Amino acid sequence: MTGRLQGKRAFVTAAGQGIGRATALAFAREGARVVATDLDGGKVGPLSAEGIEVHALDVTDDKAVTSAVAAAGPLDILFNCAGFVHQNTAITCTDQDWDFAFTLNVRAMWKVTQAALPGMLERGGSVINMASAAGSIKGAPNRFVYGATKAAIIGMTKSVAADHVTNGLRCNAICPGTVDTPSLGDRIAANAAQAGSVEAARTAFVARQAMGRLGSPEEIAALAVWLASDEAAFVTGQAIVIDGGWTL
Ligand code: NAD
Numbered sequence: 001m002t003g004r005l006q007g008k009r010a011f012v013t014a015a016g017q018g019i020g021r022a023t024a025l026a027f028a029r030e031g032a033r034v035v036a037t038d039l040d041g042g043k044v045g046p047l048s049a050e051g052i053e054v055h056a057l058d059v060t061d062d063k064a065v066t067s068a069v070a071a072a073g074p075l076d077i078l079f080n081c082a083g084f085v086h087q088n089t090a091i092t093c094t095d096q097d098w099d100f101a102f103t104l105n106v107r108a109m110w111k112v113t114q115a116a117l118p119g120m121l122e123r124g125g126s127v128i129n130m131a132s133a134a135g136s137i138k139g140a141p142n143r144f145v146y147g148a149t150k151a152a153i154i155g156m157t158k159s160v161a162a163d164h165v166t167n168g169l170r171c172n173a174i175c176p177g178t179v180d181t182p183s184l185g186d187r188i189a190a191n192a193a194q195a196g197s198v199e200a201a202r203t204a205f206v207a208r209q210a211m212g213r214l215g216s217p218e219e220i221a222a223l224a225v226w227l228a229s230d231e232a233a234f235v236t237g238q239a240i241v242i243d244g245g246w247t248l
Contacts, residue, residue: 003031004229010034011075013059013112014082016043018181019130022217023079023224028052030225035072039082059108069115076125077228078116080109083130083149085187087142097145105149110156117160117169124168126228129157131173133243150175154239161237170236172227177243178205180214210245 010027014020016038024036024047034052038044041056048054057068059082069075083105086097109129120127134140135150153173160171178184188201195201206214223242226232241247 003029004225004231005077006031008032008076008228009073010077010079010228011069011072011112011116012036012079012081013057014038015047015054016040018183019176019179019217019220019224020079020081021047022221023081024052025050026218026221026225027077027079027228030229032077032228035068037068059112060103062111065108065111066115069112069119074119074123075116076120076123078113078120078125078127079130079224079228080112080128081130082108084146085143085183086145087187087190088146089142089144093145101145101149102152105146106152106156109153113156113160117164121164121167121169125170126232127157127160127169127171128224128227129153129171129173131157131175131239133175133177133241133247135175137175137239137241138247157239158237165236170227170232172232172235172237173239174220174223174227175239175241175243176215176220177209177241177246178214179217179220181217184214208246209243210248213244215242215244 010032012020012024015024015036024034028034028050036044036047036052037055037057039058044054086101088097131153132150134143135147136154157171157173191201192198
């Protein structure tokens, strides 16, 4: 049996853990040749045992991005997953939070896309951007700059889709609710004092989803596989919510 991504070449950012890692593995299982990158080369290293090409890559380093994308060769699939979740409000957000969030979550996504697009336009392909249900889909408490960056990503996604819709290039955004990844563990720990305990903080994150559970990285990866595949050939410019009913 051949996979849904057989013969396709995929590039994934932030593949060291969480959704990026699960997606790199899912792409590979579906037959894609995958280049998995992460700021922390040690975290992506183990993926090479699964036949995945791994590289350390800080997506905020423009030169490194240009050479990593060029070295990967013509791509069919780009999964822009890298991002950081600040917990702040318009009052508590610092200048540093603002600059860091927009540099990593938005500017770096543009630079990776800019490096990859010329090659992708020659053969068509699928760009998948990691947004969030928090942002322009739903206002979430304590996600001021994060929500602003994820809203910007949806705008960027629609713009890329509109510019290249006649070139066989599709661009969509994934908008998850709360997903059980290592960085969620960090956010739970950071909220423990205010919630009363780590367990209470976790319960509050779980309760946001109407389904009463967190999403798994594999569930988000399954959506990324579909968007990357020819099954989604008629889908572009969409912000697809996958949130266990958070936005119901
Ligand atoms: P995570 O936050 O646990 O891991 C992030 C990975 O990104 C790490 O491996 C880290 O080394 C890497 N990284 C950090 N800075 C980088 C940089 N400059 N260059 C390259 N890699 C870098 O993973 P996650 O929770 O799966 O989040 C991945 C994406 O999904 C993020 O964009 C996040 O905003 C988004 N997201 C997550 C959730 C959630 O609940 N976990 C929900 C919605 C959206």
